[in-house]
Amino acid sequence: MTGTFGAGPLPATADVVVIGGGVVGCAIARELTRFELSVLLIERAPDVATGTSKANSGILHAGFDADPGTWKAKLNVRGARLYADLAEGLGIPRKATGSLVVAKDAGQMDTVADLRQRGRDNGVPGLEIWNRDRLLAHEPNVSPEVAGALWAPSGAIVCPFLATVGFAENAIRNGARIVTECAVTGIDVVGGAITAVCTTRGRVATRFVVNAAGLHSGAVARLAGDDSFTIRPRRGEYILFDRSVGQLVNTVLFPTPDKVSKGILVAPTVHGNVFIGPDAVDIDDPDDRETTAGGLAGIVAGARRIVPALPLGTAITEFAGLRAAAGKDFVIGPSPVTRGLVHAAGIQSPGLTSAPAIGEAMVEVLAEAGLKLRPRAGFVPVNPAKPRFHDLDRPAQAALVAADPLYGRVICRCETITEAEIVAAILSPCGARTVDGVKRRVRAGAGRCQGGFCGPRVTAILARELGIPVTAVRKDSADSWLFLPRADIGAAEGIHA
Numbered sequence: 001m002t003g004t005f006g007a008g009p010l011p012a013t014a015d016v017v018v019i020g021g022g023v024v025g026c027a028i029a030r031e032l033t034r035f036e037l038s039v040l041l042i043e044r045a046p047d048v049a050t051g052t053s054k055a056n057s058g059i060l061h062a063g064f065d066a067d068p069g070t071w072k073a074k075l076n077v078r079g080a081r082l083y084a085d086l087a088e089g090l091g092i093p094r095k096a097t098g099s100l101v102v103a104k105d106a107g108q109m110d111t112v113a114d115l116r117q118r119g120r121d122n123g124v125p126g127l128e129i130w131n132r133d134r135l136l137a138h139e140p141n142v143s144p145e146v147a148g149a150l151w152a153p154s155g156a157i158v159c160p161f162l163a164t165v166g167f168a169e170n171a172i173r174n175g176a177r178i179v180t181e182c183a184v185t186g187i188d189v190v191g192g193a194i195t196a197v198c199t200t201r202g203r204v205a206t207r208f209v210v211n212a213a214g215l216h217s218g219a220v221a222r223l224a225g226d227d228s229f230t231i232r233p234r235r236g237e238y239i240l241f242d243r244s245v246g247q248l249v250n251t252v253l254f255p256t257p258d259k260v261s262k263g264i265l266v267a268p269t270v271h272g273n274v275f276i277g278p279d280a281v282d283i284d285d286p287d288d289r290e291t292t293a294g295g296l297a298g299i300v301a302g303a304r305r306i307v308p309a310l311p312l313g314t315a316i317t318e319f320a321g322l323r324a325a326a327g328k329d330f331v332i333g334p335s336p337v338t339r340g341l342v343h344a345a346g347i348q349s350p351g352l353t354s355a356p357a358i359g360e361a362m363v364e365v366l367a368e369a370g371l372k373l374r375p376r377a378g379f380v381p382v383n384p385a386k387p388r389f390h391d392l393d394r395p396a397q398a399a400l401v402a403a404d405p406l407y408g409r410v411i412c413r414c415e416t417i418t419e420a421e422i423v424a425a426i427l428s429p430c431g432a433r434t435v436d437g438v439k440r441r442v443r444a445g446a447g448r449c450q451g452g453f454c455g456p457r458v459t460a461i462l463a464r465e466l467g468i469p470v471t472a473v474r475k476d477s478a479d480s481w482l483f484l485p486r487a488d489i490g491a492a493e494g495i496h497a
């Protein structure tokens, strides 16, 4: 029982419609495929993981930040545990690095002690206070001007793109339909209950809608007459360093947090890079992911307070992500206004960590809202493993090349990504449809040259495998064409072709 993925037609009906193909919507869809249900996920972009789920810190938080009893506290701790069991089977790269909250002085050590107590109240395992010497022994590049730290061994890092794709692919393998390039434009409500979802690809009759539309979840709620919450975008900017910086840090290093955010961190990625960021700035436009000179200068200054010798010359890209802030806690539960509408909204940090636990919680919320749940025989909890050429030793690489010569063609030289991996990323059940979709799945273009070398070759492979003209290949969003007709080139550049 396999589902579908792509910009295809909508079914006439679905038992549940999930709006939003971020990590939250995809984890919810996967959880729902455990039951005898027709599950439809609608995403307005050409791919999953194009919203907040593509631009975050990639940290599986241990769970000491949120106030005990909140959704954030419960779902964070449960989510971090679930990833430990799920990640490998779903093809989600995860490293158990642990995390440290660094205190600069005695006052901050008091805050760190409070965090440890809060973490214990939330059920976070193994929290310890480290003195300065122990911290510097573990992290020699940290400023010697520190007082100590909170060590959380259950903190970890994951690839946020592959988390989203992993949940989505598994949902599809278990029968979910994911329709992309399909924006929800209306929700029909009759007698206070949902009857249908209206989209740019037509109408689908349903009684249950999960609102997992991230930054647009407030707008989606209002389509169903529910204005019980609003979303305020809060931007966070980052700088990413090349893998050549090596082991600058061994674990995730947070400063002692303030009231607004966890502060500017210095952290490794699962792929061997190091990043600094994010800041936290309230903005108005939910689609404004611009980086700013002031923001980047601020994160450099903030990160230097933890690691003074930053390798700024190895920076390979800057980017920004937007938190969907709705208040202090996640908005999880039934709409107070419209029957059949349930929210997984306002999912700011630790939403990536919490996603699989949000999936579980939403099943309960839907059951309480009246959705009949009968377990389905044959749920397959894992995705087939995909070889990562770069990570293998020479004999294993040679064996792959012998089995498939496309493993012998390196397309992305910075990250050593082969044509076979790119083809597999396009042809898999949740396959890449854009150049950035390939990058998110296999890292072609994620290295030092940022696609300058491999971009045209990835474009040609996409065109060949999708059976479309090369001029129809897009970078990421629905209208991000890589090639313009001649007349449009003239118009765009203010010249006459």
Ligand SMILES: Cc1cc2nc3c(=O)[nH]c(=O)nc-3n(C[C@H](O)[C@H](O)[C@H](O)COP(=O)(O)OP(=O)(O)OC[C@H]3O[C@@H](n4cnc5c(N)ncnc54)[C@H](O)[C@@H]3O)c2cc1C
Binding pocket: 019, 020, 021, 022, 023, 024, 025, 042, 043, 044, 045, 048, 049, 050, 051, 052, 053, 054, 055, 056, 057, 058, 059, 060, 061, 182, 183, 184, 185, 212, 213, 214, 215, 216, 217, 220, 234, 235, 236, 237, 278, 321, 322, 323, 324, 344, 347, 348, 349, 350, 351, 352, 353, 354
């Ligand atoms: C700077 C920053 C750092 C973070 N760091 C971490 C971290 O380290 N660890 C952690 O656990 N969490 C972190 N988070 C939080 C985490 O990234 C989010 O909680 C999570 O990605 C939210 O996922 P989502 O699926 O709710 O939203 P999104 O990923 O934004 O997905 C929502 C989707 O809905 C779609 N959509 C919207 N409107 C419509 C419509 N009308 N029709 C169809 N589709 C629609 C959008 O296109 C989008 O794809 C961070 C967030 C930010 C911004």
